[in-house]
Amino acid sequence: MEPQKTSFWRRAWRAIRIPLVVIVVLYIGLVIYRIPAAFDRQKTEEVVAKIQAEKLKLGDVMGENLPPAPDPAIQDASVAGVDANGNGIRDDVELAIFKLYPNSARIRAAELQYAMALQNELTQVFNSETWIAAVQKESPALSCVEDLKLDGGEVKDLVLNTDLRKKQREDIFKNYSASFTLISGNHCDIEPTPLPN
Amino acid sequence: MRGTAVYFTIGLLSIPTLIFAACTKQGSTVVYANGILTTYDQAYDDLHNLQRRFEDALGLNTSVNFTNGYNPSHLAGAGDLIESAAQLFSSSVSNYDLNTILLQIYPEITTQKILFVGHSQGTFYANELYNYLLAHGETNGAVGVYNVATPASSVAGYATVPNEGAYLTSMNDKVINAVRDVAQNAGAAQPLPANIAIPLSPQEAANQFGGHSFSGVYLANAAPRIVFEIEGALGKLTAADSTSSSQADVSATDAGCFTPPPRNFSYYAQRLTFAVADPVAGGVVASGRVIIAAGESAYVAVAAATQAVNLAFASAKKMLTGTVIITAQGTIASIGNYLSSIFVDTGNGNPHVPPASTSTAPIAVIRVSPPQAPPPSTKPPLPPTANATSTPSR
Numbered sequence: 228m229e230p231q232k233t234s235f236w237r238r239a240w241r242a243i244r245i246p247l248v249v250i251v252v253l254y255i256g257l258v259i260y261r262i263p264a265a266f267d268r269q270k271t272e273e274v275v276a277k278i279q280a281e282k283l284k285l286g287d288v289m290g291e292n293l294p295p296a297p298d299p300a301i302q303d304a305s306v307a308g309v310d311a312n313g314n315g316i317r318d319d320v321e322l323a324i325f326k327l328y329p330n331s332a333r334i335r336a337a338e339l340q341y342a343m344a345l346q347n348e349l350t351q352v353f354n355s356e357t358w359i360a361a362v363q364k365e366s367p368a369l370s371c372v373e374d375l376k377l378d379g380g381e382v383k384d385l386v387l388n389t390d391l392r393k394k395q396r397e398d399i400f401k402n403y404s405a406s407f408t409l410i411s412g413n414h415c416d417i418e419p420t421p422l423p424n
Numbered sequence: 425m426r427g428t429a430v431y432f433t434i435g436l437l438s439i440p441t442l443i444f445a446a447c448t449k450q451g452s453t454v455v456y457a458n459g460i461l462t463t464y465d466q467a468y469d470d471l472h473n474l475q476r477r478f479e480d481a482l483g484l485n486t487s488v489n490f491t492n493g494y495n496p497s498h499l500a501g502a503g504d505l506i507e508s509a510a511q512l513f514s515s516s517v518s519n520y521d522l523n524t525i526l527l528q529i530y531p532e533i534t535t536q537k538i539l540f541v542g543h544s545q546g547t548f549y550a551n552e553l554y555n556y557l558l559a560h561g562e563t564n565g566a567v568g569v570y571n572v573a574t575p576a577s578s579v580a581g582y583a584t585v586p587n588e589g590a591y592l593t594s595m596n597d598k599v600i601n602a603v604r605d606v607a608q609n610a611g612a613a614q615p616l617p618a619n620i621a622i623p624l625s626p627q628e629a630a631n632q633f634g635g636h637s638f639s640g641v642y643l644a645n646a647a648p649r650i651v652f653e654i655e656g657a658l659g660k661l662t663a664a665d666s667t668s669s670s671q672a673d674v675s676a677t678d679a680g681c682f683t684p685p686p687r688n689f690s691y692y693a694q695r696l697t698f699a700v701a702d703p704v705a706g707g708v709v710a711s712g713r714v715i716i717a718a719g720e721s722a723y724v725a726v727a728a729a730t731q732a733v734n735l736a737f738a739s740a741k742k743m744l745t746g747t748v749i750i751t752a753q754g755t756i757a758s759i760g761n762y763l764s765s766i767f768v769d770t771g772n773g774n775p776h777v778p779p780a781s782t783s784t785a786p787i788a789v790i791r792v793s794p795p796q797a798p799p800p801s802t803k804p805p806l807p808p809t810a811n812a813t814s815t816p817s818r
Contacts, residue, residue, distance in 0.1 A: 366472045373476065400464040406493055406528035408453075409475050411486040 271356050278347055278360040283416040287314050288336040290325060294318040303388070306395045307350045315343045320385045327381075333419040337371040338382045340416050344368040345386040349395050358403035363410050371415040447681040449663035451487040452537035454478075454654065455529055457553065458494065459544025459573070459638065466639075467494050470543065473639045477647040482655065491532045493525040493540075493553065522552050523685040530684040537661035538681070539568045541654065543638040544599065547574035547591075554580035561682035563664040568657045572642050572650065575603040577613035589653045592646065594622040599636040622646060 286292050297309035297318045308317040320342045328334040344365040352358045372379045387393045456474060458467040475490040538557065542550030550569045557567050569580045571591040579590040593600055595618035607614050622645045628634035635641055643650065 362468060366475070369472060370476055370479070400468075404464040404468075404494060406491060406525070406532050408489050408491040408532045409471060411475075411479075411489065412484060 267354075271354060274351055274353075274357050275360040278351055278357065278364060281315055281343065281347070281364070283336065283340045283343060284314070285417055287316070287321075287339060288332055288417055288422070293325065294321065296322060303391075306392055310346075315346060317342070317346055317386065319388075320346075320382070323385050324382070331424050332422040333424065334375055334377070336417045336419060336422060337368075337375055337377070337415060341365070341368040341372050341379055341382045342386055345383065348399060349386070349392060352399050352403060355403045355405040358399060359405060359407040362407060366409050367412070367414040368416075371419075374414060375419070446534050447536055448534055449536050451489065451535045452539065452658050452661060453489040453491055453533050453535045454658070455491045455493045455533070455538060455540050455553070457525065457540060457542040457546030457549040458492070459546050459636075462544075464494065467492055470638045470643075473643050474541065474650075477643055477651050478654070481648065481651040488658065489532075489535065491529055493529045493546075493549070519685075522549060522556070525549060525553065526556060526682075527684050527687065530680055530682070533681050536563070536566045536663040536681055537658070538562070538566065539570060539654065539657050539661065542569065542571045542574065543642075544573050544575065544636065547571035547576045547579075551576055551578070551580035556685075557682045560684075561680075565660075565662045566664065568661055570654055570657045571616075572638060573597050573600055573636055575600055575607075575615045577615060579616070588619070589656050591616055592620055592642065592650060592653065593618045594620050594635055594641070594646075596622055596624050596635040597641075598632065598634050620646060620649070 284292075292312050292314065294309075294311040295318075297311065302308050302317075302319045308319065310316065311318055312321075314321075316339055321339065324335055324338045324342065328338070344361070347364060348358075348361040352361050369379045372382065387396060454474070456467075456471045458470060462470075471490055471492045478488065478490070479485065540550035540553050542548070547569075550571055554567055554569045558564060567581075569590070571579055573593055574591050582590055593616060595601075597618070600615055600618070603615055606612070622635065622641055624635050628637075628641060
């Protein structure tokens, strides 16, 4: 009886070992092929977390960290432009908002937040997950501006001030748009009421 | 040892990948399905504006999620027209977009109670999404539909012409009024009757598609009513086992709130087709527009030529803009030709001078074989400008 059982399993093994080896090799190949995607996944998670955590700071609203005026030859030469103080808002846009509203911290706070969200869309998006994270920040930022009875078009014109940037936004929306859920809750990173003006 | 390794490997490869998505009985989700020829930016703006109006009226309500079910344009818009024409006959050319919307919203929806808000062609999808969800996991009463500017003859979930609160269509909506003519001529079911009169601004009155925009017309002029009716529709939704006192209320065995369609060969084949055809169609339309623009410049230079030359050029221009050739026959062909006569306007009241093309959006034209003259249209005259008022529905 025993020799028959052993013989059966040996026969079974002989039958499946080659297909099994093929499957294992393919699986290993798939794992290797997916390594870049795994890194991409990690990068996506990092960028999504960064976008979600990014908030406007009071110091930026009050002008404590204003950047120098960027070199005009450089500021519009690329999509990202210049952000010397590293606050996520392009320097020319930041300075323009301060020039437009030197006496209203509330309007500056709302418009700077919106400008930051639009800049994220231009510079941080490289797939649908990052696109979703970026537009989920854009909607409350726009609502923060609209709460002040402004329409956001002014900030959009400042941020999308070159054909290069407009095309970048178009391409991003075309390539990465997906279904998403808008975030409910407070609109403004910095509550406008306590601000002095 | 070797045997152990083999069995371990087989076991490892056999482990299925399980995806659990929460589906809570708390809260609700509004899924917005956009209309025909809507860009991503416009769909995003529409959703943002809808949520905004909701918040303005009802405060920051964290129990209602707003999600978009983006309805993409295909074949430079011609695909949308074909699909709309088919949907007018309660049919469908392709289920690709419906399945894409379902697959996209599936991970976003975490509430049992779902209200689909459709606009324009999106109302067909809202109705189809409703039917799909009820057939694939959702409980009756947990899903609803509210349609705006609808060319559909019904609202899903209503056995007869719905009462107030299920849809909103303006009697000054030029697109829907055009669809009424098409439906009448083609023997298709009529769109639901208008139940509001939103006056047209001068820009909307001058616009061939005036009175139809979700954000620019309906939300801008009738937001209180829309919000009120959406809120009412949400209030009617009931999740399964709503008497449960469990705070978690999450079905741990559900894989999401409904069963999504499979990503099978047919789906990927259509996806690949559109991935190739959409940019090509867009490029052809763009090339056609370059030809048109060059032709228009030449035409202006010879504008004093005879009427015969003008008419010949107008015909050639219309043929150049027919970039999508459909070999449909019969009723679908008639609808496509009639719609193309709506969407490619070479007349500006002066038969001798075709207007210069100013729109940058791709023009979708369906050219059918053989070309037929569109039936005469008898659009109802626009009422005089007045405040938006409600008219009782039948």
